Amino acid sequence: MKDNLVFYHHYADAHEHWKFKLLRSLLGWSAEGRFWALNNMIAKSSNCLLDINKKHIRACIISDLNMDEKTFSEFIEILKNECELIVDLDGKITTDIIRENLQQVKKDREAARQRKLKSKNKNFNLFGIEQK
Secondary structure, three states: OOOOOOOOOOOOOHHHOHHHHHHHHHHOHHHHHHHHHHHHHHHHOHHHOEEOOOHHHHHHHHHHOOOOHHHHHHHHHHHHHHOOOOEEEOOEEEOHHHHHHHHHHHHHHHHHHHHHHHHHOOEEOOOOOEEO
């Protein structure tokens, strides 16, 4: 079963939350844009955990966000410690909103899988009518 997200919900007034106001006061509006790009990368990663310890992944993120190593490390620390926008699980980062979305999507995917299995196990006659 798929273990990432290609779409996720977030609040339309997210920019008004204290976490984003603090981020903008520290680093400006471009930091919020970089946060959302990073959040998208997290959503697409396996189990919505982005491993920033792996050199090749870290290099790609740094390149995509148009940062250098030092600036990126500082950015991650601010997101994690000051603004509380990311969660660091031993170098694998995620966000609360992505985790919430993933939990709901996993439930929905499992329910769909169960419906598909149930429909495969039904007996139909020649006319497509279910036999009980």
